Amino acid sequence: LSMEGWRAVDEYFTGLLVDEDDALRAARESSVRTVLPMADVAPNQGAFLALVARMCGARRVLEFGTLAGYSTIWLARAVGQDGCVVTLEIDEPTAEVARENFVRAGVSDVVDLVVGPAAVSAEALVDAGAEPFDLVFIDADKPSNPTYLALALRLSRPGTVIVCDNVVRNGAVADAGSDDPRVAGVRAFTDMVAADPRLSGTVLQTVGVKGWDGFAIAVVGES
Ligand code: SAM
Known part of the structure; x- marks a missing residue:
C-alpha cells in the first residue's frame, strides 16, 4: 500500500468513527500559523488519545508539546469539566494560536497552558509537589524524549499511562x-522503558495521513 491507500483507509474509518467538530477542525487547520505546520496528530489519533484517557479514567493529563492545541482539545474533552490538562509549549506565538483554539472549543477552563522549555516547566511541577498525573502524552522535541520520560515518571503514580508519539519515524528508528x-x-x-522495572510498554506502528510512524504506550507499575 502507498500513502494514497493509507489516506483512503484513514478517511474511511475517520468518516465513520471520528467526531471532529468545527472547533477541532479549526484547531487542526490553524497549525499552519504555528512553528510546526501540520505537526498535530491526525483526527483518528486524537480520537485514540481521547479513548486512552477515558479507558484509564484520566482526570489529570500532562502533555509535552501543545502546537495549536489539537491533541490538547481531544484530551481536555476526554477528562471533562472536572479534569485538567497541563500542556507545555516553548513557542509563545504558537501558544497564542492554541489559546484561541481552546476558547473556540470551550476547554479554556480545563487547560493550563505553560509557556517555556518543557523540561523546565515539568521540573517546576515536580518542585511544586504537583499531584501525580493519570496520563502523560509526550509529543514535543524528540531528542528530549528521555528527559521527558524521566520527568513524567516523577509526576506519575502506579497506574499512570504514558504515550509517546512519532517513535517510528518512517522506519528510521x-x-x-x-x-x-x-x-x-x-x-x-x-x-529506558525496557530497562525500568516500573514500566511495561510496547509500540504500535501506524500508517495513515501522517505517513509511517507509531505510538509507544507504557504503564507505570509499583516501584
Ligand atoms: N501535540 C500536538 C498535537 O498533536 O496537536 C503537536 C505537538 S508538535 C509535534 C511539537 C510541539 O512541541 C511544537 O509546538 C513545538 O513548538 C513544541 N516544542 C518543541 N520543543 C519544545 C520544548 N523544548 N519545550 C516545549 N515545547 C517544545
Whole structure:
C-alpha cells in the first residue's frame, strides 16, 4: 500500500468513527500559523488519545508539546469539566494560536497552558509537589524524549499511562547507526522503558495521513 491507500483507509474509518467538530477542525487547520505546520496528530489519533484517557479514567493529563492545541482539545474533552490538562509549549506565538483554539472549543477552563522549555516547566511541577498525573502524552522535541520520560515518571503514580508519539519515524528508528538526534531520542526512550522495572510498554506502528510512524504506550507499575 502507498500513502494514497493509507489516506483512503484513514478517511474511511475517520468518516465513520471520528467526531471532529468545527472547533477541532479549526484547531487542526490553524497549525499552519504555528512553528510546526501540520505537526498535530491526525483526527483518528486524537480520537485514540481521547479513548486512552477515558479507558484509564484520566482526570489529570500532562502533555509535552501543545502546537495549536489539537491533541490538547481531544484530551481536555476526554477528562471533562472536572479534569485538567497541563500542556507545555516553548513557542509563545504558537501558544497564542492554541489559546484561541481552546476558547473556540470551550476547554479554556480545563487547560493550563505553560509557556517555556518543557523540561523546565515539568521540573517546576515536580518542585511544586504537583499531584501525580493519570496520563502523560509526550509529543514535543524528540531528542528530549528521555528527559521527558524521566520527568513524567516523577509526576506519575502506579497506574499512570504514558504515550509517546512519532517513535517510528518512517522506519528510521530501526537504524542503530542513525545520526538523527530525533531517532537517538526515541531509541534512548525505548531503552529506558525496557530497562525500568516500573514500566511495561510496547509500540504500535501506524500508517495513515501522517505517513509511517507509531505510538509507544507504557504503564507505570509499583516501584
Ligand atoms: N501535540 C500536538 C498535537 O498533536 O496537536 C503537536 C505537538 S508538535 C509535534 C511539537 C510541539 O512541541 C511544537 O509546538 C513545538 O513548538 C513544541 N516544542 C518543541 N520543543 C519544545 C520544548 N523544548 N519545550 C516545549 N515545547 C517544545
